[in-house]
Each structure stands twice: as C-alpha cells, then as structure tokens.
Amino acid sequence: MFRIDFNKLRFLVCDDNPHMRRILRTLLHSFGAREVYEAEDGATALEMYTHYVPDIVITDWAMPIFDGIELAQMIRQPDSKGNPYAPIIMLTGHSEKRRVTVARDAGVTEFLAKPISAKGLYQRILNVVANPRPFIKTKTYFGPDRRRNTVNTYIGPERRVGGEMEVMQQPSLLDKARSGI
C-alpha cells in the first residue's frame, strides 16, 4: 500500500470564493500538506505559479479576470519558461458533460465536481502523483494524454496517425466525475 508524503508537496489553490479556499486549505493541511499557496483569481494564480513552482494546482472554473480554463491554457504552454507539466485538478460546481470535455481539452489533468469530499480530493491527488500520463503535443493541443481507453472504432478527425496505441488504462474524466469519488 502506498501513502503520499503530503509534507513534500507544494500546492497552489485558486478559487475566488474564500470559503472554498478555507475548506481546501483545511483538507490539504489535514492530509499533511504544509505548503499551500492561495490565489483568488486566475491572473494572481499564474503569477504565483511562476513564483512558487507548485507541484499540483487545484483550481476552480468560474472566476473573475480570467477563469480556471484560461489558467490551465496559460500553464500548458509548451515553450513557456515555467513548468507546463504540473498536474491541474479542476474543482468546480459545473456538472455538465460538455464542461468535462472543455476542461480536458484545456489540459486539465483531473476533474472533480462539487460538492467536494475529502475522499474525492485525495483520490485525485493520489492519481496525479502515482499515475501521471504522458503529454501529447499536436497542432492544437498540449497536455496530458486525453485517451484513457483504447477505442479502435474512433474514426474522427482527431485520430492520431503513426505509432502504436500506448494507453494507460484509466477511467475517463467523465466516468470519474460521475462516480462521485
């Protein structure tokens, strides 16, 4: 069995709602994290991301100035000076399938629909720590591999060409969001 040494992890939490930040801070500290930095909007989070170089980003979606999707897109710049590979966990009140797809296409690593639970958050963190996915760069996308299953029947325009399927079998973001944990 594996445990995470949370005290060696540095988190950046981005949420415009002070109550949700307090809850997240409480959960992360209870897990054992010591370094939890907080931002209340995407622009501040991006500055803090560059300055503190967090291991994991947890962000809300709907925020003023620029939102969690834009934050993910700014982080996932392959040629940026910062680290474009950090896991991004999107914690949001959005609960529609199309939102999960938008988040995935912005380079979000894990999606956690509110209401928040300690178990759900822990599972997402454990997954990004223990099972990181390779990154994919195409003309239009840079981020963690969006394929979690081998679907050979897919014939749409986004089918990758060349190379064998090397997919880490994991439930899709949508399935995980639906499972509630």
Add this chain to the structure above:
Amino acid sequence: MSKNKPGDIEVKTFATHHVIVQPNPLRKVLRRVPDDDRDDPVARAEKALEGLSGEFKNWMTIEADRLSAAWDAIRNDGFNEDTRGELFRAAHDIKGDAVTFGFPSAGAAANSLCRIIEHAPDLAKVPSDLIMHHINAVQAIVRQRTKLDTAAMASELSRQLRGVTDEFLTRANRDRPEHLEAILAPSIVPAE
C-alpha cells in the same frame, strides 16, 4: 519515430503528434506502508471538515447575501458583462458549496438560476419574477433551516423552481439546438 530532445524528457515524434514522457517528478513523495497501517488521511480530513461545520451557516448566509446584492446591482444597472458575471458566480458558488454547508435545496435553487443565466437567449427578456423567486428561495432556505418542516418544503420549492425554469428555457431555446441539448442533458452529479 525519433527522439529529439536530450535530457530526462523523452519525446517520440509521430506523423501528427509528439508523445512526451518524463520521469515522474512526484514519485519521491510516494511511500510504501504496511497494509495494516492505521493512518487514514481521508478520515483525518473529514474530521477537520466537521470541525469547520460550525461556520457553515454563517458562510451560507454570506453567500446568499452576495447573491441578493448581485441581483440588486442588476436592478439598478441592468445586465452587463460585470453584473451578469457576478450574478452567475454568486449562484454558481452556492450551487457548488451548498451541499457541503448542509443546504442542498439552496444548491438546487442556485443551480436552476445558473441554468437561466447560461441558457436564456436574452437575459433582459427573462421575467424578473423568475429570477427573483430563485433568489428569495435561496434566502428563505438559508434563513429558515431551523424550522422542523423546512427540509421537505425547501426541496419541493427547489423542485418547482427547476420545473418552471426548464419549461421556460426549453421554450426560449426551441431554435437553439445546442442549448436545448445542454439543458436536457443529465448532470454528471447523481444527486442533481
């Protein structure tokens, strides 16, 4: 396929994409423990969350008042990007937080309001009563929670608001199939 970057990061290049693999930088924080290890970080966190619960009623009141203030701003200044954004974020925050704070029906009413803001073709043409009923419902649920019969009433109130909202949105979006699809799609959160 070729490797075209030195160092720890391995890049495999294919016709339409690159696959980038780097050694797991977070591996160092994983620690093997015996199967009978008694430490339970999730239980610890749940207990800590419970410790915060004394604050939830107050937080929920603050959130409900923020929603009312956002609506007051719209009544004064009309809908614009800022006022619409603040009303949506206030409702959306309640939708996300209310279950955690112990007010699930307030969350349902706020969700219904979010759907209006997201999917109404023209917010200025939404009957103001429809929006106001949602805000009043959230306020009533938050402030009247201690009454014994409130839980069932709150749930029924939210259910009815959602019904009226869905009927309105379905009618208003009859020529906008992408919105209709989103309105009718099931939520990924089972309780909604």
